[in-house]
Amino acid sequence: MNQPPLVGHTLRSHYHITRLLGSGGFGDTYLAQDLDLPGKPYCVVKHLKPKSNDPAVLPIAKGLFDREAQILYQLGNKSEQIPKLFAHFEENGEFYLVQEFVxxxxxxxxxxxxxxxxxxxxxxxxxxxxxxxxxxxxxxxIHRDIKPQNLMRRKSDGKIVLIDFGAVKEIGTLLINSQGQTSVSVAIGSPGYMPNEQANGRPRFASNVYAVGMMGIQALTGFLPHQLQEDPDTGELIWRDYAQVSDELGEVLDKMVRDHFSQRYQTASAALQAFMPIIELPTPVVATPPTIPPVPPNQSPTIPLSQLKVSSASPAVTIPSVEPVWRWGP
Known part of the structure; x- marks a missing residue:
């Protein structure tokens, strides 16, 4: 088996690459050690490579890369729950980010x-x-790929860390047309967590609210987003009959995942404010389990509620195997 290209190399006489964490269409992610610091702590090195080798693409990619690095630097310094950016640099026309290991x-x-x-x-x-x-x-x-894979539970303190801010996707999807013009493919996100306006290349703050609401519904029902049906007349999700949920929480989640962005909470702060009264309420008692309506033949089969298991405890904190390449930690 061939060894990944950077393993064993040291970038800038500083970051020693120890192993490959993941690969994909946008490049490779490596675990590295910072040789300049006591104890040689781990960090994550992301090697970004545009798909096109055309020289016209590189200046655009460089601009996107610099912009994303600036955003990551600001956000990482603003919150301890966003990975810090340690360095970004270019070598031989290829780009690298060095970030905090989560x-x-x-x-x-x-x-x-x-x-x-x-x-x-x-x-x-x-x-x-x-x-x-x-x-x-x-x-x-606007984070353009909110989903469970991009939210980490940090081992040291149990806090949520938001990862993968997406310019790597922009760089990876740079295209060049027959007239030599460079563009970026528009749909960036993950099906099921990406609302219509984002799929059309126009993400908003409310698009992030939608994704968080979908995760809440997923946790309450045990169903993946694609397993949920939509009302054919309104386009709204049908999910409450599958969940044991209070009216208060149900109404907040319904508003978070409205089909049209104008009907959702417009920012994370607005959605958070709506949650606070619910969190202060006592845990609701549900007397009888909900009934599950039949699934139309053209829908993927769903899991009967009787087969679902309730888990109130979080699993033990372990470092999982890496799935997507652009993650801030394995």
Whole structure:
């Protein structure tokens, strides 16, 4: 088996690459050690490579790279729950980011298909996510790929860390047409967590609110986003009959995932404010389990509620295997 190209190399006589964490269409992510600091602590080195080798692409990629590095630097200094940017540099026409290593697990280890979470656990989780996202929105930044894989539970303190801010995707999707003009593909995000306006290349702060709401619904129902049906007349999600949820929380989540962005909470701060009264309420008692309406034949089969398992405790904190390449920690 061929060894990854940078393993064993030292960049800038500073960052010694120890192993590959992940690969994808946008480049490679490596675990490295900072040789200049006591104890040689770990960091993450991301090697970014535009798909096109055309020289016209490189200046655009460089501009995107510098802009993203500036955003990451500002956000990392603003919040301890956003990975810090240690360095960014270019060598031989290729770009590198050096960032804080997040020791922990992502939320796919907590929001698990087929398992439902109690309402109080879901409220606390969404509150923690929205608090971090509010900092991002206050800096006038829209995170374009909110999903469980991009939210880490840090091992040292159990706090949520938001990762993967997306310029690497812009660089990776740079295209050049027959007239030599450079452009960026518009749809950046993940199906199921990406609302219509974002899929059309026009993300808003409310697009992030939608994604967080979808995670809450996923945790309450045990269903993946694509397993949920939509009302054919309104386009709104049908999910409440699958969940044991209070009217208060149900109404907040309904507003978070409205089909049209104008009907959602417009920022993470606004959604967070709506959550606070619910968190202060006592845990609701549900007398009878909800009934599940039949699934139309053209829908993917869903998991019967009787087969879902309730898990109130978070799993043990471990470092999972890496899935997407552009993660701030393995």
């Amino acid at each position: 020791d922990g697990h992502d939320l796919t280890k907590e929001i698990i298909p087929g398992q439902i979470k109690p309402e109080n656990v879901v409220c606390k989780l969404l509150k923690d996510i929205l608090e971090v996202l509010a900092v991002v929105h206050q800096r006038n930044v």
